[in-house]
Amino acid sequence: MALLEIEGLHVEVEGKEILKGIDLVIEPGEVHAIMGPNGSGKSTLSYVLSGREGYEVTAGSIRFDGHDLLEMEADERAVAGIFLAFQYPVELPGVSGMTFLKEAVNARRKAAGEGDIDAMAFLKLVRAKAKGLGITDEMLKRAVNVGFSGGEKKRNEILHMAVLEPKLCVLDETDSGLDIDALKVVSDGVNALRDPARSMLVITHYQRLLNHIEPDKVHVLARGRIRRTGGKELALELEQKGYADFVEAA
Amino acid sequence: MTTDTNTLPLVAGEDPAVLAAGAPDWLAALRRAAIARYDAIGLPGPRTEAWKFTGLNAVKALTPVPAEGVPATELPPAVAALDGPRIEIVNGRLSALPAMPTGVEVVALDDPAAAPEWVRAHLGSIASFETHPFTALNTAQLAGGVAVRIARGAMPEAPIVLSVAQAGGGETATIAHPRVLVVVEEGGSADLVTVFQGSGRYIANPVTEIAVAEGARLGHAVLQAEDAEAFHVSMTALKLAEKSTYDGFVLATGSKLARHEVRAELDGEHIEYAINGVYLGADGQHHDITTFIDHARPHGTSHEMVKGVLTGTARGVFQGKILVRPDAQKTDGFQMNRALLLSRDAEVNSKPELEIYADDVKCSHGATVGELEDDELFYLMARGIPRGRARALLVEAYVQEAIALIGRAPVRDAFAAVASEWLDRHVAGVSGSGE
Numbered sequence: 001m002a003l004l005e006i007e008g009l010h011v012e013v014e015g016k017e018i019l020k021g022i023d024l025v026i027e028p029g030e031v032h033a034i035m036g037p038n039g040s041g042k043s044t045l046s047y048v049l050s051g052r053e054g055y056e057v058t059a060g061s062i063r064f065d066g067h068d069l070l071e072m073e074a075d076e077r078a079v080a081g082i083f084l085a086f087q088y089p090v091e092l093p094g095v096s097g098m099t100f101l102k103e104a105v106n107a108r109r110k111a112a113g114e115g116d117i118d119a120m121a122f123l124k125l126v127r128a129k130a131k132g133l134g135i136t137d138e139m140l141k142r143a144v145n146v147g148f149s150g151g152e153k154k155r156n157e158i159l160h161m162a163v164l165e166p167k168l169c170v171l172d173e174t175d176s177g178l179d180i181d182a183l184k185v186v187s188d189g190v191n192a193l194r195d196p197a198r199s200m201l202v203i204t205h206y207q208r209l210l211n212h213i214e215p216d217k218v219h220v221l222a223r224g225r226i227r228r229t230g231g232k233e234l235a236l237e238l239e240q241k242g243y244a245d246f247v248e249a250a
Numbered sequence: 251m252t253t254d255t256n257t258l259p260l261v262a263g264e265d266p267a268v269l270a271a272g273a274p275d276w277l278a279a280l281r282r283a284a285i286a287r288y289d290a291i292g293l294p295g296p297r298t299e300a301w302k303f304t305g306l307n308a309v310k311a312l313t314p315v316p317a318e319g320v321p322a323t324e325l326p327p328a329v330a331a332l333d334g335p336r337i338e339i340v341n342g343r344l345s346a347l348p349a350m351p352t353g354v355e356v357v358a359l360d361d362p363a364a365a366p367e368w369v370r371a372h373l374g375s376i377a378s379f380e381t382h383p384f385t386a387l388n389t390a391q392l393a394g395g396v397a398v399r400i401a402r403g404a405m406p407e408a409p410i411v412l413s414v415a416q417a418g419g420g421e422t423a424t425i426a427h428p429r430v431l432v433v434v435e436e437g438g439s440a441d442l443v444t445v446f447q448g449s450g451r452y453i454a455n456p457v458t459e460i461a462v463a464e465g466a467r468l469g470h471a472v473l474q475a476e477d478a479e480a481f482h483v484s485m486t487a488l489k490l491a492e493k494s495t496y497d498g499f500v501l502a503t504g505s506k507l508a509r510h511e512v513r514a515e516l517d518g519e520h521i522e523y524a525i526n527g528v529y530l531g532a533d534g535q536h537h538d539i540t541t542f543i544d545h546a547r548p549h550g551t552s553h554e555m556v557k558g559v560l561t562g563t564a565r566g567v568f569q570g571k572i573l574v575r576p577d578a579q580k581t582d583g584f585q586m587n588r589a590l591l592l593s594r595d596a597e598v599n600s601k602p603e604l605e606i607y608a609d610d611v612k613c614s615h616g617a618t619v620g621e622l623e624d625d626e627l628f629y630l631m632a633r634g635i636p637r638g639r640a641r642a643l644l645v646e647a648y649v650q651e652a653i654a655l656i657g658r659a660p661v662r663d664a665f666a667a668v669a670s671e672w673l674d675r676h677v678a679g680v681s682g683s684g685e
């Protein structure tokens with residue numbers, strides 16, 4: 001059974017249709033890339049998947065791991081296994097990174113009928129995951145994303161993902177704003193999570209990320225629809241030719 | 251003569267004229283002046299600018315009797331756990347006076363006639379009743395209360411807790427006029443935690459006068475946790491001398507209607523003044539925080555961050571005036587008023603005022619009113635945290651950011667706990683039905 005099945009999805013934002021009929025099926029363990037020009041609706045798709053308010057689904061359906069996703073609140077989707085690594089991670093002044101993550105972990109445990117995680121076990125878990133991402137104890141103590149550089153914010157997103165172990169990772173332009181070293185750290189972090197039972201939807205504007213995270217399939221999203229689907233060689237082709245063909249074709 | 255004027259409708263029991271008659275000359279003169287002033291100005295009416303956001307009809311409708319008996323109150327556990335001496339004022343009179351650490355002197359004002367020189371020098375001279383009827387009323391009835399002196403160079407380690415409690419009535423409201431004088435002498439340093447509490451229906455009209463001498467410091471955290479049926483109108487008046495520090499904070503959680511007013515005269519160079527605070531309002535509560543900062547001399551700094559959280563039909567009022575006199579060059583003033591509205595029916599009025607007559611100063615002020623940020627809420631929910639819990643975490647962070655401004659750690663922790671407890675009761679519960 002497919003992990004994610006999107007069928008005929010139409011989405012409006014403030015009365016304007018942004019997604020105009022998306023069909024997408026992701027099997028467990030697959031990595032799909034979505035590429036496309038700015039403003040084509042990539043982030044919109046990621047928000048609709050994760051349940052952000054303000055995105056009106058006017059037609060279509062999304063099934064995820066046996067759930068009717070569109071019937072679920074954002075927190076329920078997260079607990080069910082959807083994870084969005086934000087294009088622009090949000091700063092939460094006054095909310096410590098550790099408190100935030102612990103709340104997220106305990107929400108999952110609660111849904112599974114388990115008690116809160118042991119404080120020491122939690123600290124150990126987070127420290128172990130943070131180490132590989134070059135996230136220091138000092139960063140963990142700070143308020144979520146407050147005072148973080150662009151690269152630190154993206155690494156922090158991957159830390160959340162590593163700790164929460166989702167079934168579907170949606171990465172929205174996780175490569176934007178990263179230098180080559182940071183890109184390597186982030187990609188290694190993502191690759192470490194590749195698993196036959198875990199799928200990924202990697203949204204990017206550039207092909208370079210896909211050198212590090214190799215996709216099984218590449219989709220081109222333009223003007224609200226998937227205009228082409230291919231293997232990883234499609235990314236290379238796009239890198240050379242750009243999106244002109246897709247933007248202009250009316 | 252305006253029709254708003256009321257003549258002593260709040261004075262019950264002890265006749266101020268009688269009180270004045272039995273007092274020594276200096277006190278009788280003070281009371282007589284206060285009575286005369288109160289007669290002249292009366293209670294504020296709807297056209298009184300300083301009170302335009304805080305209506306007093308509900309107060310005026312009462313015919314209160316003097317507070318008597320034992321209020322059913324207990325200090326919040328976190329405050330009770332502070333390991334300092336505890337002074338208790340009940341119904342306006344000193345009721346418990348523990349042993350004080352070296353360098354701290356406390357006298358009851360029950361017999362102001364016997365007041366030592368340091369009391370006479372300050373009592374009634376800091377809190378002006380010229381334009382403030384409630385202060386005039388308090389002064390007119392000046393008979394109870396307490397004066398605290400931190401002697402020259404004394405530095406008591408533990409915070410002194412001053413509990414001010416009042417027994418209210420059921421049908422009939424009570425009234426009390428607690429009076430507090432705090433004098434910190436040259437080079438002294440102390441922390442004071444004032445807690446206002448009570449039970450039942452009552453009007454609390456406390457006046458606190460504070461003098462901080464040269465090079466002295468006072469950390470002063472006020473918890474206004476009056477009964478939900480109570481009316482609280484308080485005045486804190488400060489006179490600060492050169493190189494002194496006042497680290498003030500107010501946490502207001504109680505009362506049906508409360509006005510917490512703080513007036514500070516920065517009468518010396520290099521004064522560091524802070525008046526920060528948080529008000530938390532639920533149901534139909536009305537919180538008014540009114541402050542006046544008078545920068546009279548050069549090189550003073552003032553810091554004022556007041557945050558409010560309002561649910562239900564609660565209402566918040568912030569009026570903050572900063573006056574920088576011509577002589578107060580190099581003044582550094584910061585004022586920020588923020589309010590978080592958690593319901594559509596909550597409301598806030600914010601009136602910041604800067605009046606600057608010096609040309610070489612740095613003063614900033616601002617105000618924000620809003621709801622929780624959608625993108626912050628979504629970020630928490632996208633990690634699996636349920637809406638109610640996400641809201642609670644964000645509100646908690648918002649409030650604790652202000653409470654973190656309390657300089658003294660044990661006091662800060664105690665106030666953080668009191669605020670958390672309020673948020674647990676009023677935000678975590680309400681937010682479940684978030685939409």
Ligand SMILES: Nc1ncnc2c1ncn2[C@@H]1O[C@H](COP(=O)(O)OP(=O)(O)O)[C@@H](O)[C@H]1O
Pocket residue numbers: 013014018036037038039040041042043044045054
């Ligand atoms: N909250 C919003 N309000 C109005 N328009 C929006 C909003 N979010 C996105 N859009 C519009 O939707 C389109 C797609 O945006 P987005 O999904 O962010 O594209 P991408 O991520 O591919 O760059 C753009 O035209 C953008 O202006």
Ligand SMILES: [Mg+2]
Pocket residue numbers: 042043044087173
């Ligand atoms: Mg985008």
